[in-house]
Amino acid sequence: MSEKKQQVSRRQFLNYTLTGVGGFMAAGMLVPMLRMAVDPVLQESAAGDLVNVGLAVEDITNEPQRVDWKIDQVDAWYESKVGKSAWVYKNDNDEIVALSPICKHLGCVVSWEGSEQFPDQFYCPCHGGRYHKDGQNIPGTPPTAPLDVYESKVENGMLYLGMAHPRGEA
Amino acid sequence: MQWIKEDVKQYIQAKEYVDTVIVPLIPYHLSKDSELEKNAFQSEVLSIFAKEIEKELSGRVMLSPNYYYLKSGSKEEELNRINSWSGDARTQPFNNIFFVTFDSAWKKDEQALDGTLIWLPGIQSGDLKSNELHSFIHDQVEQIGEYIKSYW
Known part of the structure; x- marks a missing residue:
């Protein structure tokens, strides 16, 4: 025992x-x-994250509006706040579209109806580049590619944007 | 475009589209304690300012490195040097040369400058991180952008 x-x-x-x-x-x-x-x-890559840009979905209309936000960007030497902006609107199918404002020609910032001569188009002040509302470049103007499109999602009624990708890749 | 390798590479390929130079004029000195803070702050703001303008109009604008000068130095000498910067740019040809500065002293010598002076009165102190300053700079950049575009 x-x-x-x-x-x-x-x-x-x-x-x-x-x-x-x-x-x-x-x-x-x-x-x-x-x-x-x-x-x-x-570590999640900060760049890949979608960021709340401070725009409520119900405020998005059919008319493109410019949103500006900041992200933290770390490169080899600096960590800095980088300003980003986008033109946001709802298309005919009620989908949210967020276009990068960077002209595909030489990188100026385009604006919606930036020229009175061309209503309903994005206009680049530098060399007169123009894009349709869906971001498609207008032949005969300097840009050779459509505007980049941001990754986007909606959470709790707020718009989140990520990276901008060339059209077709996104 | 800025004075960095990536941008300059792009510039060489797209030379015919870039016809505007922006030169920030920034005074520097260490001799007058009472003014140091203000001048250093203005120098910071002007650098940010110039970068923001460049960002909006990067496809047609070359932002030159900051032009620093001794505040107490002879204006005549500086004018010669500045104009030699302009002269070098004009050979490219850059047709539009803009000088941005917070230093009102240049206003008097505006005629002697080979280029257009944009003198920004205002900002003496503040907090670079504050939202007010951000929106202030943002608004000013927009207006100056409009002004520069009117030359195109």
């Missing part, structure tokens, strides 16, 4: 406990180190 009761001897008990506690301590030390080693993998 007493033999059976003593299946775990004092020596064994101490061994188990010490291994257990030692292992726990080792893990406590190793896990943060491991985490640090793979940290870059775990």
Whole structure:
């Protein structure tokens, strides 16, 4: 009887406990180190995140409006706030469209109905580049590609925008 | 476009589309304690300012590096140097040269400058991170953009 009761001897008990506690301590030390080693993998890329741009969906109309927001951008030397902007409107199918305002010609900022001569078009003040409302460039003006389109989503009635992609890739 | 490799590469390929230079004129000195803070702050604001204008109109505008000068220095000498910057740009040809500055001293010598002076009165102090300053700069950039466009 007493033999059976003593299946775990004092020596064994101490061994188990010490291994257990030692292992726990080792893990406590190793896990943060491991985490640090793979940290870059775990970190979500800030650029890929969609950002709340502070525009409620119900305020989006059929008329393109300009929204400006800021994102944190880290490059090799600086971490900085970078201003971004977009032209946002609802198209005929009631889908939200967010176009990058950067002209595909040489990178000026286009504006909706920026020229009185061309209503219902995006107009680039630098070299007269023009785009239709859907961002398609108008042949005969300098730009050779349509305006980039932002990734977008709606959450809790607010508009979130991500990266701008050339049309066709998005 | 700015004076950085990427932009300059693009500039060479698109030379015929870029005809405007913006030169920020920024005074510098260390001799008058009472003015240092103000001048340093204005220098920061003007640099931001110039970058913002460049961002709006980057396809047609070359933002030159800041032109720093000693505040107490001889204006005549500086005029010569500034005009040699303009002269160099004009050979390209850049037809429109704009100088932006907070220093009212240039207003008097405006005629002697080879280019258009945009003197911005105002901002003496403030907080660069504040929202008021942001929207102030934003509005000014818009108006100056309009002004520059009127030359095109």
